[in-house]
Amino acid sequence: MKISHADVFVTSPGRNFVTLKITTDDGVVGYGDATLNGRELAVASYLRDHVTSLLIGRDPHRIEDTWQYLYRGAYWRRGPVTMAAIAAVDVALWDIKAKVAGLPLYQLLGGASRTGALAYGHASGFDLEALFDSIREHLELGYRAIRIQTGVPGLDSVYGVAASTKIGERYDYEPAQRSAAPSEEQWDTRAYLRHVPTVFEAVRNEFGPELPLLHDGHHRMTPIQAAKLGKALEPYDLFWLEDCTPAENQEALRLVRQHTTTPLAIGEIFNTAFDYQTLITEQLIDYVRSAVTHTGGITAMKKLFDFAALYQIKSGIHGPTDISPVGQAAALHLDLAIHNFGIQEYMRHSPETLEVFKTSYSFTDGLLHPGETPGLGVEYDEQLAEKFPYDPAYLPVNRLLDGTVHDW
Numbered sequence: 001m002k003i004s005h006a007d008v009f010v011t012s013p014g015r016n017f018v019t020l021k022i023t024t025d026d027g028v029v030g031y032g033d034a035t036l037n038g039r040e041l042a043v044a045s046y047l048r049d050h051v052t053s054l055l056i057g058r059d060p061h062r063i064e065d066t067w068q069y070l071y072r073g074a075y076w077r078r079g080p081v082t083m084a085a086i087a088a089v090d091v092a093l094w095d096i097k098a099k100v101a102g103l104p105l106y107q108l109l110g111g112a113s114r115t116g117a118l119a120y121g122h123a124s125g126f127d128l129e130a131l132f133d134s135i136r137e138h139l140e141l142g143y144r145a146i147r148i149q150t151g152v153p154g155l156d157s158v159y160g161v162a163a164s165t166k167i168g169e170r171y172d173y174e175p176a177q178r179s180a181a182p183s184e185e186q187w188d189t190r191a192y193l194r195h196v197p198t199v200f201e202a203v204r205n206e207f208g209p210e211l212p213l214l215h216d217g218h219h220r221m222t223p224i225q226a227a228k229l230g231k232a233l234e235p236y237d238l239f240w241l242e243d244c245t246p247a248e249n250q251e252a253l254r255l256v257r258q259h260t261t262t263p264l265a266i267g268e269i270f271n272t273a274f275d276y277q278t279l280i281t282e283q284l285i286d287y288v289r290s291a292v293t294h295t296g297g298i299t300a301m302k303k304l305f306d307f308a309a310l311y312q313i314k315s316g317i318h319g320p321t322d323i324s325p326v327g328q329a330a331a332l333h334l335d336l337a338i339h340n341f342g343i344q345e346y347m348r349h350s351p352e353t354l355e356v357f358k359t360s361y362s363f364t365d366g367l368l369h370p371g372e373t374p375g376l377g378v379e380y381d382e383q384l385a386e387k388f389p390y391d392p393a394y395l396p397v398n399r400l401l402d403g404t405v406h407d408w
């Protein structure tokens with residue numbers, strides 16, 4: 001068996017996605033997600049201009065060898081563009097291998113360790129009333145764990161707070177405004193730090209102590225600010241506080257950890273296990289947030305989770321709507337199979353996205369399941385995809401009130 005074709009598709013059914021399709025000489029097709037929000041065309045070019053021709057004629061079953069060939073062979077290692085491209089090849093090859101075996105992919109990863117993957121959804125609202133409506137709507141949909149983001153008094157908009165709280169209306173809200181140039185938002189950390197604990201107090205009073213609640217700090221705090229927030233949120237028993245600092249400086253998490261028992265999750269912008277080395281070996285975090293799509297695919301993620309498991313650190317795979325249904329399906333197969341599963345982010349794609357990508361995963365009583373279709377269980381409708389051409393769209397830029405550019 002040999003790879004005979006490798007094609008890259010860019011489409012925008014509601015938002016932009018990059019998909020790699022690998023075809024074998026006996027007609028088996030595998031898909032991989034190569035979407036990097038706001039930098040989609042860079043990954044498409046990396047694949048088209050530097051990778052697809054290298055794949056032709058290779059044995060699709062040699063997944064580890066192909067991974068090493070692309071990672072080491074390029075000489076230039078790591079980085080989001082490279083690792084998204086490698087991830088797309090890796091996931092497409094796993095899709096092919098599982099289809100040839102006639103098994104859903106999770107069976108090749110060791111089989112199911114659980115009946116389904118606990119998912120969390122994004123509730124948000126600019127004020128408490130809108131937030132409570134959004135939480136209720138998520139509970140009605142069956143979510144058993146919920147991320148909470150709100151507006152901050154004095155700021156006009158905050159990234160992560162949906163323009164409409166109604167799922168389906170403008171639920172697919174990222175970037176906040178889709179436009180050819182990034183929109184600009186304002187930020188005030190002191191106002192945020194004062195406000196967030198009051199929101200969690202109100203949510204606990206309204207919804208009780210049991211519901212697992214999560215919060216995303218989006219890299220906006222310094223270590224001492226993050227320590228202060230983690231400590232202030234302890235009475236509200238968070239499932240996790242995410243991306244409290246820009247964790248390129250892994251050592252910074254020592255300070256946060258010394259001050260708070262609020263569980264910490266980090267890693268959606270990381271792309272290799274090396275980004276976690278100190279965080280994991282010193283047990284400075286509780287959850288690994290990498291996306292399969294941005295961290296080298298299933299091969300690399302399985303190793304990363306096995307490494308994390310040695311330190312009782314669990315998974316919390318990144319699953320926003322800028323991960324395509326192909327990337328989301330890959331995550332669900334891992335979630336079902338690995339022992340140290342924690343939780344899976346699940347934002348739900350728009351109806352247009354789900355017409356282009358036909359999925360076989362399901363969401364029942366708060367649990368996701370990848371389904372029993374051989375392979376990943378996702379089909380890509382090329383003809384329909386062509387009707388949704390690439391639409392330049394950027395994530396926002398954040399500025400402090402004095403104009404200084406800040407993390408968003």
Ligand code: GCO
Pocket residue numbers: 037174216218268319320322345395
């Ligand atoms: C999350 C994230 C996302 C990112 C987005 C950027 O926790 O889901 O923070 O919403 O901002 O994936 O492309």
Ligand code: MG
Pocket residue numbers: 216218242243268
């Ligand atoms: Mg996040």
